[in-house]
Amino acid sequence: MLDLHLHRSQAKPSLRLSEWLNVLRAGVLGMNDGIISTAGIVLGVAGAQQSSFALFIAGVSGMLAGAFSMGGGEYVSVSQQRDMQAMTAHRQKQAIAKNYPKELADLTAVYTAKGISKELAQQVATELMLKDGLGATCREKYNIELGNYFNPWHAAISSFCSFFAGAILPLLTITLVPAKWKVSVTMLAVACALLLTGYASATLGKTKRKRAVLRNLLVGLLTMFVTYAVGHLFAI
Template identity: 55%
Template sequence: MKDLSATTSDSMPKNLIHKFHLSEQLNIIRAGVLGANDGIVSVAGIVIGVAGAQQSQTALFIAGISGMFAGALSMGGGEFVSVSTQRDTQKTMTQLQNLNIENDYQGELENLTHHYENEGLTTDLAQKVASQLMKNDALNVTLKSKCNIEVQHYFNPWNAAISSFCSFILGSLLPLLSITFIPYPYKVSGTIGAVILALTCTGYVSASLGNSNRFKGILRNLLVGIATMSVTYLIGGSLG
């Protein structure tokens, strides 16, 4: 029994660390996919709307490039603020948990024991595992069991912000280049076709990351993108 407890205490923190690091990586990927998708839809909506107003090639390019950088800065800044708030929450939870351990060590030990019982361990084994892990690193193990937080491994807001900013730029390049270089009279239709292809890709990727239905993810993405371009084109056409 002692060997089993020691093995559990050695392997469990590594598994939890791996889980946390994976969640941080997925958060960066999520920001990147979201940024690319927004870049495609936002800039496509802008340039299609300006094209609907029958503006010059120069006006199309200026509108597109302005929307690209404005959107990228907005997305990057939004991700930075959002993940910074999450990081502050993680630090606050760490401080509160440290106080809980200092003021009620036995209560935290009992909570950890119940946690492992709920995970399927027998009461006797759960008590031994919880006791050993609390002796090794009480703060880390209780934080992982309660909040899936690892001390000193908080989400980095700069990673998400840079991922979102760069992916927005990359996503917005497609509609911008399409509306700029595709000749009349195929400029609008060609841009819409390129955007539909790009949205299909980002919809598939986002659905795959979330382990959800790929077809629904793609369809949802396409409906939002096509609706955005249709509305902006109609507005540009009516006001131009």
């Protein structure tokens, strides 16, 4: 039983899964923002009754600016998280060196809280502290796997590419669809896309899908109506 517990404690797939989920989260959010932001821009310009070329230039500009903004934001955010993970591991290493008995007791308490008997928890904690005290305490106390920190480039690239991909939809519809159908077709296409991203976001976050989908759709529609109305006020 002890060997089985040690094997499970040293396994790493949970953190690898969390990193992939972080990348997927950045991708879904980036695509959602790309859809809404670019749709808002092109519909605002469409409301001002500008030419198809003006719509295209505005859409491309918004797409590039948004993609770099999202990618840069994710890079800075995840880099900060990575730095915090490394700093926590460094402080934990110092804590073990300064007060080994306390860290052993803390690790024992973690296993006891999980329902393991005090004797077995003490044995498990002792074995782990002797073999890899820093890795065990970081994993159990802070959910940090040494050497497997979040990669800021993964999130940044995911967010950049997904924003770009999401922005293409409203950009293509607003520039390629005949003039009299531009606005309605763009709104319909964006609404359908927002339903999908809302569903994906709720699935990844394990939240209520219906609420997330409706919230995402309402925010997107409100953005499109407001920007179109504002653009229409300045129509030439």
